[in-house]
Amino acid sequence: MKIENKVFDELQPGDTASLRRLCTQDDLIVFANVSGNHNPMHMHDADGDGDGIPEAIAPGMFVGALVTAVLGNVLPGAGSLYRSQSFVFHNRAHAGEELESRVTVTDKNEQSRTITLATEVTRPADGALILSGVAEVEAPRVKLSYSSHDLPGLVVQRHRHFEKLLARAAPLPPLVTAVVAPEEPNALGGALLAAEHTLITPILVGDPDRIARTAEEMGADLSSVEIHAEPDHDKAARHAVALVSQGRAGALMKGHLHTDQLLRAALDKATGLRAGRRFTHVFVMDVPGLSHPLLVTDAAINIAPDLKTKVDIVQNAIDLAISIGIDEPKVGVLSAVETVNPDIPSSVDAALLSKMAERHQITGGLVDGPLAMDNAVDIAAARVKGITSPVAGQAEVLVVPNLDAGNMLAKQLTYISHAEGAGLVLGARVPIILNSRADDDMARLASCAVAALHHARITGAV
Missing domain, CATH: 3.40.718.10 (Isopropylmalate Dehydrogenase)
Structure with a gap:
């Protein structure tokens, strides 16, 4: 898939982009291993609150990371770097749910060459807002066009x-x-x-x-x-x-x-x-x-x-x-x-x-x-x-x-x-x-x- 970024001068308030991702049990296991966060509330086979039912709640930062996928891949895309990010969590996402992350340009700062974007993650099945926030990023300075990267595959070893x-x-x-x-x-x-x-x-x-x-x-x-x-x-x-x-x-x-x-x-x-x-x-x-x-x-x-x-x-x-x-x-x-x-x-x-x-x-x-x-x-x-x-x-x-x-x-x-x-x-x-x-x-x-x-x-x- 061909991907092209947008440099600072191309970006305008109102520009928007989104990506969808199915959140799986394996995603939560990989996130636990990478982050070191082994909270049982996020494990598919663990009961974190004592009610006898495994919760399999997607960690907040996993959901937040879906925002970074849009910023780094699509808008502005390759070459973007974070200055700041805020999140407010409105609902919980769970393994097995499809999530949509969206960013929208709201402001440009000519002096610092940064842009401000409204960020959100929703659950398309019922329209629920999972999180909202504001991102400030350094926009790309060089125009890049490339094919999406083939990352090494991950296989989760579980029974x-x-x-x-x-x-x-x-x-x-x-x-x-x-x-x-x-x-x-x-x-x-x-x-x-x-x-x-x-x-x-x-x-x-x-x-x-x-x-x-x-x-x-x-x-x-x-x-x-x-x-x-x-x-x-x-x-x-x-x-x-x-x-x-x-x-x-x-x-x-x-x-x-x-x-x-x-x-x-x-x-x-x-x-x-x-x-x-x-x-x-x-x-x-x-x-x-x-x-x-x-x-x-x-x-x-x-x-x-x-x-x-x-x-x-x-x-x-x-x-x-x-x-x-x-x-x-x-x-x-x-x-x-x-x-x-x-x-x-x-x-x-x-x-x-x-x-x-x-x-x-x-x-x-x-x-x-x-x-x-x-x-x-x-x-x-x-x-x-x-x-x-x-x-x-x-x-x-x-x-x-x-x-x-x-x-x-x-x-x-x-x-x-x-x-x-x-x-x-x-x-x-x-x-x-x-x-x-x-x-x-x-x-x-x-x-x-x-x-x-x-x-x-x-x-x-x-």
Whole structure:
């Protein structure tokens, strides 16, 4: 966008200019970090006045800064410098509201080469005056014309989607969960933390001495926690599965044992938890800057899935997405290209999965593929490629060609894009919570919240 300033001689009383800006929760977080003002009245998730409701009031100086955007960019524009500014605050602005800032030239001082401007910020939705004031600025002396600056982008690292999942799961009764081999701090700590948040009621299955030593090391009290003694990990996994079969538990949670030990017990044809579909893994990811949760599947169990397995991968992911509040999940089936190429098997599988969804062999979501990564998640990239689809550019579920691709994608999102990932195994009679030792507290809580929400939906509790 071309921007041109106005020098002193061009300015006349009555000249006016305005800009509009949507005030977001992220704006308030950025302002708190930059200014050092951490007043809870301005935070989207804090209650600053004790009424039990987060206020999310835009700080006065944030609103005032919208005036400076007009002064510095438009009128007078580039080269302007403040002499003084006064503000009177008439109403409060909040996150989620659009604001309009306006300046109007009221006087010129030939001797000091300064101008005086009336300044105001209003809320167009109802016409409310938020602030008014008077600015005195040194007008530009040199005529400048330039393109608007492309500033470095800011990504606010917060768990907005996981916070919503925790809030959504909060009213549910705690999900009784058999935790297998919680014999080190991460495994035991995650279960106890989820119990504190009333997401689960843990039953600990493992070596009681190791569990006790771990609890002592953490300073945790296990006096009210049910513990089943089984030092052998294979037997502990089978015991936990038996608790589910007996109706004692509604979920499994991996502790300090190998994933294949837990899944072997769950997959046992005689005593396991098979429910008719392949076991598949889903990462529910909270990616900074993305407006919705992103599900990635399968990144942990099925190494090189055939078409039949991919049908279960897609259906399980759709079912989970619905459980966490996505009414009609948009599923992008990934390949290296967005056209069907017989030499690229993943593109053929993607097209078949898309057609199967059209014929209701896969239900509950919109499925499209093949899609390359860019045109699956970026609407502009999809438009450039001429792809018209309700999924392209806005996929909420990404189905990868194989485990290698899924694992790399999930870890790139985690370690490069600073995403958080909640891990769940689906296809069993109950959710299986699969955490990594590298997961932080929020990821562990989110995994339990996702399991509780899915269990509640499949059992008819919600």
